Ligand SMILES: [Fe+2]
């Protein structure tokens with residue numbers, strides 16, 4: 737029995753959003769997902785999908801994408817990504833009722849895996865725009881957008897803190913934390929997300945959202961302050977789920 741993670745499937749069985757234009761890794765990527773998830777994940781395993789599941793603009797349009805995920809092996813736990821329009825942040829409970837026994841939606845709650853609590857939220861990261869000089873060094877950024885980002889980070893932190901509290905109240909002492917956005921932006925070495933991970937002594941922080949070679953090293957990967965950080969973006973992993981536990 738293992739815990740795996742993979743992010744950013746960006747499925748579009750009902751919406752016309754070909755991903756091929758983002759590089760050869762995205763060519764027939766749904767077939768790659770099907771092949772590798774079936775090769776790697778067994779029926780007794782758990783797979784956490786870290787957001788950006790579907791291009792569908794609502795639940796109807798995301799139906800086939802969610803069915804595809806449902807038919808993958810193992811227990812499937814989904815995190816909300818910035819493109820998941822089908823997932824109204826206020827209606828997570830409703831989604832959990834609708835897909836009961838088939839898919840689990842992680843937000844303002846937690847999932848148990850052995851003696852671990854799996855805790856997660858979309859998170860948020862300030863992504864610029866950044867202003868560069870002729871040598872490519874960052875000399876400034878859009879401060880108005882940075883202020884906006886701070887508000888979104890605050891809201892996500894409230895959701896995350898609530899989830900940790902629920903898991904902790906239920907008696908859990910071991911945690912794995914999932915985010916869709918990376919835990920730090922390109923200017924930061926630490927953030928409120930790394931701080932809460934350290935506060936709860938999580939074993940690992942798992943995130944995705946970063947696409948393309950130039951974005952794969954935007955945040956922390958590997959061990960930092962005793963915590964493992966894993967980037968699990970689909971294109972980064974070439975759609976092979978990564979074993980977390
Ligand atoms: Fe994405």
Ligand SMILES: [Fe+2]
Nearest residue numbers: 788817818945
């Ligand atoms: Fe994303």
